Amino acid sequence: MSHATVVVAIEFERFISTFESLLGKYDPRAGAQIREDPQAADRMLQAMEGEQNLMIFWRLNHGGLFSMIGQSCNAMRYTIGNPRIALQMTRHDVRAALYVPFNILVIENDDGSVRVEYDLPSSLLGQFGNTDVLQIATLLDQKIRGLLDATTRVANL
Numbered sequence: 217m218s219h220a221t222v223v224v225a226i227e228f229e230r231f232i233s234t235f236e237s238l239l240g241k242y243d244p245r246a247g248a249q250i251r252e253d254p255q256a257a258d259r260m261l262q263a264m265e266g267e268q269n270l271m272i273f274w275r276l277n278h279g280g281l282f283s284m285i286g287q288s289c290n291a292m293r294y295t296i297g298n299p300r301i302a303l304q305m306t307r308h309d310v311r312a313a314l315y316v317p318f319n320i321l322v323i324e325n326d327d328g329s330v331r332v333e334y335d336l337p338s339s340l341l342g343q344f345g346n347t348d349v350l351q352i353a354t355l356l357d358q359k360i361r362g363l364l365d366a367t368t369r370v371a372n373l
Contacts, residue, residue: 218339222332222364226371228290228324234371235322238363239296240264240271247299261300267366268359270296273317279324290324301352305341308348315340318356332364 224231246260264271272294279291297317305312318340321333337360341353 218336220334220336223329224368225329226368227328228330230371231330231367232292232322235367236272238267238366238370240266242271242273265298268363269298269301270359270363271298272296292322294320296320305349305352309344309346311344312341312349334360
């Protein structure tokens with residue numbers, strides 16, 4: 217497994233708000249629509265896509281948990297992906313569903329900068345030995361990096 221850490225000199229709240237504004241938001245109604253009308257569901261999913269064709273499925277204010285032990289921490293965990301991209305992989309090997317959507321953790325450092333932590337999808341999905349899955353997972357690696365670059369660029373405007 218390959219892990220990536222990206223540090224940017226941007227205030228935590230500004231990074232988070234910019235990051236979220238660039239991503240689409242998954243609406244579970246699209247999933248409910250898939251069996252009834254797959255074409256309509258596909259259009260709904262496509263309309264949910266944000267920067268790099270990615271969307272937020274779930275977010276957890278993990279830093280908020282620290283208040284339970286009397287400490288303070290800014291850390292937000294995201295589950296991000298795209299069912300349309302996941303399908304491109306899982307149709308070749310359904311086990312890819314173990315790793316898509318993927319997780320990103322955004323942490324505020326002591327110096328006020330932001331650290332982004334994630335596992336490269338290609339390193340997680342490469343274990344299946346399927347070149348089609350690996351090719352798409354490598355594109356996901358690039359999409360994540362593109363998302364982080366766009367977040368940094370927009371947040372610094």
